[in-house]
Amino acid sequence: MAKGQSGQGPGEFDFVRQTLDAAALAGRLTGPAGCRAAIGFAELYAYATEPAHAPRAELLLALDEDERLRGDFAALLRTTASIHLPQAAAASSGALSAREAEGCRITFRDSKADAAQIYVIIELADTSAPAPGSLFVCGADQTVRKIALPEAQDGRIQLLLEADSDLVQGLRDIDTEVFLR
Amino acid sequence: MDVVSAEELLIEEGKSGELIAVFQAVQETTINDLPKFSRKTCHELARSIACRSYGTALVELCYMLVAASACDRIGGRFESFFWDSGAARASAFRAYLQAAEPLPDGIAADGAGVTVVTGDDTFTVTYGRMPFLSAMVEFLMTALGYEVLDEQVRPLLGGVPSRASITETANAISRQLYDYLKDHLPTAHTQRKTHELLDFLGARGTGSGPDLVDDPGILEFWLGYSAEADERGDFKTYQGVFEAAVQLRRVLQYAFERYQMTGARSIGADREAGEIDPAAIEEAVAAMEEAVEPLQRLAESPLDEIKFLNGREAGLAGDVALGPGVAPALAHSVLRNAVFGKAQNRITNALRHGGLDDGLIDGAPEADYNRQLKSYGDLLGRVETTLLAVFYGLAHGRRAETIDLVLALRPDIDLAGLKDSDEPEWEDDNVVLLHATSAVDRFFDGLAETGRKTGPLGKLMGEARKAFRGNARQGFSEDDLGDDDILDGYVDGASALLALHKELSDFVDGAGRIDWPDHFDRDTSIFHQHFRILYGGADG
Structure with missing residues (x-):
C-alpha cells in the first residue's frame, strides 16, 4: 500500500x-x-396512557396537523386501550342514544336540572378488572379528544357534560371510534 | 480533499434538521421532570446512528422486545416495559423484570440480565445495555413511527419466536432505518477544518502516528491558513485550529494504539476498497468522547450538586484535560492557546462590539507562560485538596471506595497494619472473603479512632479532615456527610477528579522542565505580528 x-x-x-x-x-x-x-414518542405514550397527563399545546397541534402522528396515536390506542368501541353499524343514523362493545356500554341521558347538559353513563361488564381512567374519541377526520374519567362505582362511571360539547357530539357520532384506557 | 459548496451544505442542513429534531426529543424526554436518558446514553445512541453501526444493537433490541412482551402476561405488549418503567437505568429495568417474574418458559432474568432461549441458542441482554436499547426504541418510534414499527415487531410478541424470526425482524427494522437515514443523515464532509489540517500535517510529514500533530505544525498551519476564509473552512482563530488539532491527535492516538497504524494491520473489512467497519469508527468516536468525559461529568447532573471545581478552575482544567497524553505532548500549544488564543478571543469580541484598539492587538497578554503554568500547578493543588476532602467524606460514611481512594492518593502507603496477626492465611476463597471484610472493618475503625494522627493512615486522615473542614463549598458541609446522594457523588466525583489530577500532574511535571521565557518572547512577537495581519493595527 x-x-x-x-x-x-x-x-x-x-x-x-x-x-x-x-x-x-x-x-x-x-x-x-x-x-x-420533534414530538417524542414518550410524550405521545404519556398522553395515551396517563389520565392526568396534561398535554403540551405543541402535542395537540401536532396531532391536528401531522397525519403520521395521528396514525401513530390511533394505533397506540388500539394496542393499549382496554376497551374499543368501533364505528357504529352502517345502519345507524343520526345521533346515537347508546353505543356498545364487548365489555362496555355507553348511554346518554338528558339532565333534568339543566337541558343544556347530558349524562354520559359508562357501564363496565367486568367489575373486577381495573376501571379505565381515560376516554378517547377519535373522529373520522382523525381528530382526537380525551377526557379523564372519575372513579367507577360498581362498574359504572357517570359524567355530566355539556350536550353540545365536541366530546358529546363525538361520542354520539356514528363515524367515531371510542377507546377506554 | 473534497470541497463542499455552500449550496451542498444548505441541502445537507435541510436533510438533517428532522433527524436533529428527533434527537432533541430523545434528549428532552423526561420522567418526573428529570431526563429519562443520561447524557452518556444519548451520546452512545448518536454515535451508533452517525456511524451507522446499529446492526448488532437492533438484534439485541429484538431480543429485548421478546422479553418486554413476556412481562405483560395479559396482552403480551412491549410498551409498558419501556415507557412505564421510569428513568432508563439498569436498576429500573432489573426491578421491572424481577416484578414480572415468573417469566414464561424460554425467558429468564438473572443477576446479569435477561436471557432468551430459542432452540439451542441463548441470547442475554444485560441490564447495563437496556438504557441504550430503551433510547434506541424511543428514537425509532419517534423517527420511523409507532404504527410502522408495531407492525414490524408483531412476530416477536406473545411468546418466544425462532432465532430466524428475531434476526429477520432486526434486519427489516435495519432496512427501514437505513432508508430513513439515507434521507436525513448528512453525507458531506462536516469536518473540513480537521481534514485540511490532516492533509497539511501529513504532507509536512515530520512525525508519525499521533506525533504527526505537533506544536510547530499547529502554529505553522495557523500562520499559513488563518488569513484565508474560503470554502475550505475558517482557520482564523488559533483556538479553533488548536481544538481541531487536539481532536485529530486523539483520533490518531487511538488509531495508533488500537491498530498500530503503520500499515501492519488493516482496519475494517476491506480497507483497500475504502470500506471501513462502522463498528471500528464508532469505537474510535467513543474513545474520543471518553477522553474528555471526566471534566464533563463534574459539570453535569448529578455531580454538579457538589462544587468540586468552581467556574474558573473548570476553565483552567479544560485547557489541559484534553485526553490522556494529549496536553503533555502539545504543551507549547496548550500554553499558546491559553495565553494568545484567549488574547485573540478578546480581539474578536472587541471587533464584534466595535471597540477594537491597538492596545488589544499589541498589548501584553494577561499572563506569560510561567504564570499560566503556575495557575495549572495551583489547580493541581486544589484538586489534591478536594480529593482529600472527598476521602474524608467517604471514610466518614465507611464507604468501601475509601480504600481505593487511599491507594490512588498514596500509592506507596503501607496497609500491612490492617492485617490481624492472629488470623491464619487461609487459602479457602470463602474464608479469604471474611478475612477481607474484617480488614475493611479494621481500616475504618482505625481511621475513626479519635485523635489518631500517627502512622501513614492517621496522618492522611488528619490532612483529609483539615481539607474537608477548610472546604466551604457546596456539598462539603458536616450535614452533607449524612446524605447518601452526596456520598454517591463523592464516589463518582473521585474517579473524575483522579483522572483530572493525572492529566494535570503529567502536564505540569512535563511542562515544568521547559525553560519558557524565551519561547514566550518569541511567541509574543509572532502572535502580535500575525494579529496585525489579521486585524490591522498600527502597522497593519
Missing part, C-alpha cells in the same frame, strides 16, 4: 477522516439543536 511521507497509508487517513466526520455528526445530533424538538 502506498504511504505518505509520515508513514500513514491512504486507507489509514480514510479511517481518521471518517472518524472525525462521525464524531462531528454525533456531536451535531446531541449538541444544541437550533430547532424545535
Whole structure:
C-alpha cells in the first residue's frame, strides 16, 4: 500500500477522516439543536396512557396537523386501550342514544336540572378488572379528544357534560371510534 | 480533499434538521421532570446512528422486545416495559423484570440480565445495555413511527419466536432505518477544518502516528491558513485550529494504539476498497468522547450538586484535560492557546462590539507562560485538596471506595497494619472473603479512632479532615456527610477528579522542565505580528 511521507497509508487517513466526520455528526445530533424538538414518542405514550397527563399545546397541534402522528396515536390506542368501541353499524343514523362493545356500554341521558347538559353513563361488564381512567374519541377526520374519567362505582362511571360539547357530539357520532384506557 | 459548496451544505442542513429534531426529543424526554436518558446514553445512541453501526444493537433490541412482551402476561405488549418503567437505568429495568417474574418458559432474568432461549441458542441482554436499547426504541418510534414499527415487531410478541424470526425482524427494522437515514443523515464532509489540517500535517510529514500533530505544525498551519476564509473552512482563530488539532491527535492516538497504524494491520473489512467497519469508527468516536468525559461529568447532573471545581478552575482544567497524553505532548500549544488564543478571543469580541484598539492587538497578554503554568500547578493543588476532602467524606460514611481512594492518593502507603496477626492465611476463597471484610472493618475503625494522627493512615486522615473542614463549598458541609446522594457523588466525583489530577500532574511535571521565557518572547512577537495581519493595527 502506498504511504505518505509520515508513514500513514491512504486507507489509514480514510479511517481518521471518517472518524472525525462521525464524531462531528454525533456531536451535531446531541449538541444544541437550533430547532424545535420533534414530538417524542414518550410524550405521545404519556398522553395515551396517563389520565392526568396534561398535554403540551405543541402535542395537540401536532396531532391536528401531522397525519403520521395521528396514525401513530390511533394505533397506540388500539394496542393499549382496554376497551374499543368501533364505528357504529352502517345502519345507524343520526345521533346515537347508546353505543356498545364487548365489555362496555355507553348511554346518554338528558339532565333534568339543566337541558343544556347530558349524562354520559359508562357501564363496565367486568367489575373486577381495573376501571379505565381515560376516554378517547377519535373522529373520522382523525381528530382526537380525551377526557379523564372519575372513579367507577360498581362498574359504572357517570359524567355530566355539556350536550353540545365536541366530546358529546363525538361520542354520539356514528363515524367515531371510542377507546377506554 | 473534497470541497463542499455552500449550496451542498444548505441541502445537507435541510436533510438533517428532522433527524436533529428527533434527537432533541430523545434528549428532552423526561420522567418526573428529570431526563429519562443520561447524557452518556444519548451520546452512545448518536454515535451508533452517525456511524451507522446499529446492526448488532437492533438484534439485541429484538431480543429485548421478546422479553418486554413476556412481562405483560395479559396482552403480551412491549410498551409498558419501556415507557412505564421510569428513568432508563439498569436498576429500573432489573426491578421491572424481577416484578414480572415468573417469566414464561424460554425467558429468564438473572443477576446479569435477561436471557432468551430459542432452540439451542441463548441470547442475554444485560441490564447495563437496556438504557441504550430503551433510547434506541424511543428514537425509532419517534423517527420511523409507532404504527410502522408495531407492525414490524408483531412476530416477536406473545411468546418466544425462532432465532430466524428475531434476526429477520432486526434486519427489516435495519432496512427501514437505513432508508430513513439515507434521507436525513448528512453525507458531506462536516469536518473540513480537521481534514485540511490532516492533509497539511501529513504532507509536512515530520512525525508519525499521533506525533504527526505537533506544536510547530499547529502554529505553522495557523500562520499559513488563518488569513484565508474560503470554502475550505475558517482557520482564523488559533483556538479553533488548536481544538481541531487536539481532536485529530486523539483520533490518531487511538488509531495508533488500537491498530498500530503503520500499515501492519488493516482496519475494517476491506480497507483497500475504502470500506471501513462502522463498528471500528464508532469505537474510535467513543474513545474520543471518553477522553474528555471526566471534566464533563463534574459539570453535569448529578455531580454538579457538589462544587468540586468552581467556574474558573473548570476553565483552567479544560485547557489541559484534553485526553490522556494529549496536553503533555502539545504543551507549547496548550500554553499558546491559553495565553494568545484567549488574547485573540478578546480581539474578536472587541471587533464584534466595535471597540477594537491597538492596545488589544499589541498589548501584553494577561499572563506569560510561567504564570499560566503556575495557575495549572495551583489547580493541581486544589484538586489534591478536594480529593482529600472527598476521602474524608467517604471514610466518614465507611464507604468501601475509601480504600481505593487511599491507594490512588498514596500509592506507596503501607496497609500491612490492617492485617490481624492472629488470623491464619487461609487459602479457602470463602474464608479469604471474611478475612477481607474484617480488614475493611479494621481500616475504618482505625481511621475513626479519635485523635489518631500517627502512622501513614492517621496522618492522611488528619490532612483529609483539615481539607474537608477548610472546604466551604457546596456539598462539603458536616450535614452533607449524612446524605447518601452526596456520598454517591463523592464516589463518582473521585474517579473524575483522579483522572483530572493525572492529566494535570503529567502536564505540569512535563511542562515544568521547559525553560519558557524565551519561547514566550518569541511567541509574543509572532502572535502580535500575525494579529496585525489579521486585524490591522498600527502597522497593519
